[in-house]
Amino acid sequence: MEFEEVFSSKSRMKILKLINQLGQLNVSDVTRRLKLNFTSTSEHLKVLESEGILQERTYGRVRMYRFSETAKAKAVVVLIEAWEKQQPAGNEI
Amino acid sequence: MHLFKNIILTKKQYSLLRNAVVPRQSVFKDESKLDINYIPQKLPHREAQQRLLMEFFNFILRCPEKMAQRVILTGDVGTGKTALAQHFGAEISSEANKRSIKFRYVHVNCREFRGALSPILHRAVTAFRPNYPARGYGAEEILGSLMQVLDEENAHMILTLDEFDSLIEKEGSDAVYKLTRLQEMRQGKPQRLSFIFIMRDLKAIEPLDESAKSTLQRSIIRLERYGKPQLVDILNDRVAMAFELGAVPEDVVDLISELAYTETGNARFGIELLWRAGKYADASDAGSVEAECVRNAVSAIVPSLRRSELASLGLHQKLFLLAVARYFKENKDAYASMGEVEKAYAVVCEEYEETPNSHTQLYNYVQYLSKLGVIKAEIGTAETRGRTNRISLPTIPAVELEREMSESLKQEKSGAA
Numbered sequence: 381m382e383f384e385e386v387f388s389s390k391s392r393m394k395i396l397k398l399i400n401q402l403g404q405l406n407v408s409d410v411t412r413r414l415k416l417n418f419t420s421t422s423e424h425l426k427v428l429e430s431e432g433i434l435q436e437r438t439y440g441r442v443r444m445y446r447f448s449e450t451a452k453a454k455a456v457v458v459l460i461e462a463w464e465k466q467q468p469a470g471n472e473i
Numbered sequence: 474m475h476l477f478k479n480i481i482l483t484k485k486q487y488s489l490l491r492n493a494v495v496p497r498q499s500v501f502k503d504e505s506k507l508d509i510n511y512i513p514q515k516l517p518h519r520e521a522q523q524r525l526l527m528e529f530f531n532f533i534l535r536c537p538e539k540m541a542q543r544v545i546l547t548g549d550v551g552t553g554k555t556a557l558a559q560h561f562g563a564e565i566s567s568e569a570n571k572r573s574i575k576f577r578y579v580h581v582n583c584r585e586f587r588g589a590l591s592p593i594l595h596r597a598v599t600a601f602r603p604n605y606p607a608r609g610y611g612a613e614e615i616l617g618s619l620m621q622v623l624d625e626e627n628a629h630m631i632l633t634l635d636e637f638d639s640l641i642e643k644e645g646s647d648a649v650y651k652l653t654r655l656q657e658m659r660q661g662k663p664q665r666l667s668f669i670f671i672m673r674d675l676k677a678i679e680p681l682d683e684s685a686k687s688t689l690q691r692s693i694i695r696l697e698r699y700g701k702p703q704l705v706d707i708l709n710d711r712v713a714m715a716f717e718l719g720a721v722p723e724d725v726v727d728l729i730s731e732l733a734y735t736e737t738g739n740a741r742f743g744i745e746l747l748w749r750a751g752k753y754a755d756a757s758d759a760g761s762v763e764a765e766c767v768r769n770a771v772s773a774i775v776p777s778l779r780r781s782e783l784a785s786l787g788l789h790q791k792l793f794l795l796a797v798a799r800y801f802k803e804n805k806d807a808y809a810s811m812g813e814v815e816k817a818y819a820v821v822c823e824e825y826e827e828t829p830n831s832h833t834q835l836y837n838y839v840q841y842l843s844k845l846g847v848i849k850a851e852i853g854t855a856e857t858r859g860r861t862n863r864i865s866l867p868t869i870p871a872v873e874l875e876r877e878m879s880e881s882l883k884q885e886k887s888g889a890a
Contacts, residue, residue, distance in 0.1 A: 405604045437625075439618035442606060 386431055391416055392424045399434065400460045404446040499717075500754045500762055506715040507748035509741065512559045517710055518703045519553050522694050526561045529692055530631065530667065533576060534568055537629045538663035541656055545689060546671045548696030551739030554671045555580075557696065558633050565631070575628035577601070584636040584785050588643030590651075591615055597632050598622060612644075616651065623665040633669040638677035646685040649678075653688035698738030704730040707740050708747060716751065721762045725750070728767055746770050782845055783881055789830050791885070793838045795878040796821045797848055797864060801871035811839070811862040825882065839864065847874075 387393065394414050399405055405413075411421045425445050428434040433456055435448035447453045505511060516523065532540045546554045562578030569576035577600045586592040590612040598605045598615060601622045610618075623630060634640060640648060656664055670689065672678075678686055699707065708730055712721045729750070733743030747762075749770035754762045786794070796818035800809050815835060822829040830838075839862055843850040849865045866874065 402604055404602055406606055408606065409604055439602075439605075439621050440610070440614040442610060442614070442618060444602070444604070 381427065381431060386427065386433075389424065391420065392428060395421070395424055395428065396433070396456060397460055397464075399445060399447065400457055404437070404444045406442055406444045410445070498760065500720040500751050500760070501715060502717050503715055504748060504751065507711060507744055507751075509745070512556055512563070513710065513714070515710075516553060516556055516560055517706045518699065519557050519696070522557055522696060523561060523564075525694055526557070526669075527565070530561075530565060533565060533629055533631070533667070534572055534574065537574055537576070538665075540667075541664040542667040542692065543653060543689065544669050544692045544694060545675070546669060546694050546696065547673065547675055549673060549698055549737055549739070551733075551737070551741035551743075552696040552698055553740060554696055555635055558635070558669050558671060562631065562633065569629075575626055577628060577630045578633070579630060580633040580635060582635040583638075583640040584782065587785065587787075588639035588641075590640060590644050590648045593634065593640065594619060597630065600630070601626055601628065612648065613651065616655070620655070620659065620665060624662070629665055629667075631667045631669060633671065635671040637670040637672045638674070641677055641681060645680070646682040649681055649685040649689065653685070699734070699740055700738065701730050701734040704733050704738065704740060704743055708733075708743055711744055711747060715748075716762070719761065720751075720754075721747070725762050725764055725767060728764055732767070732771060749773065782847075783877060786881075788827070788882075788885060789834070790838050790842065791878055791882050792821050792825060792827060793818050793835060794842060794847065795875065795882065797866060798871045798875035798878060801866050802875055808863045808865050811836070811864065814864055825886070836862070 391414070395410055398410060398413060407418065407422050407425060410416070410425070411418045414421070425434060425436075429436055429445070431452065432448055432450040433453045434445045435453075437444045437446065447457055506513070526544065526546075529542055529544050532542070546558060548554050559580055562580060566576060566578050579597045579600050581593050581596050583593055586596075591610065592607070594612055594615040595605065595607055598619045602618075605615075605618065619630075622628075652668065655666060675693070678689055681689070705726060708726050712726060726747075729743050729746050732746060733739055736742045746767065750762050750766040753766035753769045754760070757766070759766060783791075783794075793814075797809070797814055799821065800814055800817045815832065818835065819829050839848070839850045842848045847869065850862045851865075852862060
């Protein structure tokens with residue numbers, strides 16, 4: 381998937397922000413917290429996993445997503461954290 | 474001022490009014506040190522047991538993957554079982570940290586979850602995976618997840634199951650077997666999970682089958698009741714931490730120790746009494762805790778009734794207990810038959826708009842509540858035929874119990890609404 385396509389979805393960005401904030405979550409938890417639809421949440425998570433940004437951990441029937449160790453994932457974390465930190469001022473460099 | 478010239482205040486009203494307008498000196502320096510959950514830096518007269526516990530578990534600091542341990546801590550109410558375990562937990566965690574060993578001490582009160590294994594294990598998993606789903610998974614699955622998480626993190630855990638008897642009662646031998654034989658299912662893998670089981674009476678494990686029992690009874694630490702001089706030491710420690718200098722005279726500590734000693738050497742009772750006496754001292758503006766404050770506190774305290782236990786009761790257990798309290802409040806009899814209490818329970822259920830539970834269920838409540846020591850149940854012979862339970866309320870004033878239960882039910886109902 382192209383870079384712009386991965387980041388073009390508001391829901392996907394919200395998912396990334398949430399997982400960055402809470403560490404590790406399962407699909408139902410993401411769905412509930414973001415008030416999204418289960419199927420589309422599941423699809424977004426699959427996209428982010430296939431792009432190597434998230435990784436899935438399976439504990440029996442429990443499937444939890446967290447950031448993977450790839451360079452892409454690390455870059456996304458840096459981006460989110462920089463963005464969150466800069467939020468109030470907005471235009472500082 | 475003329476507005477108030479005809480108002481005559483009682484001593485209590487005057488004291489309340491004065492406290493509201495005039496800043497007063499409290500006898501307390503830090504009353505949180507008398508909180509039931511506070512774990513002091515040192516535990517007087519439990520040093521030997523603490524050393525023993527460390528001996529049992531010091532493999533965690535040397536070769537954590539080679540061993541797992543199971544220890545039973547047993548002793549009467551207020552003998553320091555929970556405090557000892559938590560104190561030890563903090564100590565071993567800090568030692569492990571110094572040695573860069575990934576280790577967690579997790580303390581769970583089984584009664585808080587009414588003895589159900591799944592939420593207890595869930596609590597342990599969330600030490601590492603705080604968002605692990607709370608519902609929808611069985612105990613075996615969660616236990617599997619716990620071991621997987623510990624492997625992933627290369628971590629070790631001591632899981633303390635406080636009030637373990639409630640787990641035995643609810644889940645029986647299978648659950649105990651699952652926990653204690655865990656490592657056998659993981660042949661060749663590193664050992665990760667050790668246990669401390671806390672229970673008042675070893676008799677609690679009697680109903681278990683032989684194989685489950687044998688896996689438990691290896692290392693047992695018994696905490697004997699505190700003697701009076703020991704209680705004096707414990708209370709003096711707390712006085713120094715919680716009260717202003719000189720606020721609690723020596724003879725008052727002695728009096729409280731004596732009272733706690735007669736209450737089966739229950740240190741928790743003594744500490745609660747100390748706190749309450751301090752409250753009476755503040756309310757009457759006494760400036761120091763006098764013997765009269767202790768006497769007032771004693772008459773208000775309900776030793777056998779622990780609020781944490783009451784809070785964990787189910788709705789119908791509370792309704793049933795309220796019915797028992799009302800029966801004894803309205804009747805002068807020392808004993809009530811099961812039938813009489815059932816009638817009172819039906820009335821209470823009507824009042825709270827609940828459908829009464831069956832006789833068998835009520836019988837279970839009687840067994841449970843008498844095990845908790847709130848009521849006493851014995852088999853009596855009915856005058857007509859058959860056998861019936863004779864229920865009595867030996868230690869708690871019916872009025873107190875009624876008040877406690879009504880308040881608790883009110884909270885539960887408003888919480889549900």
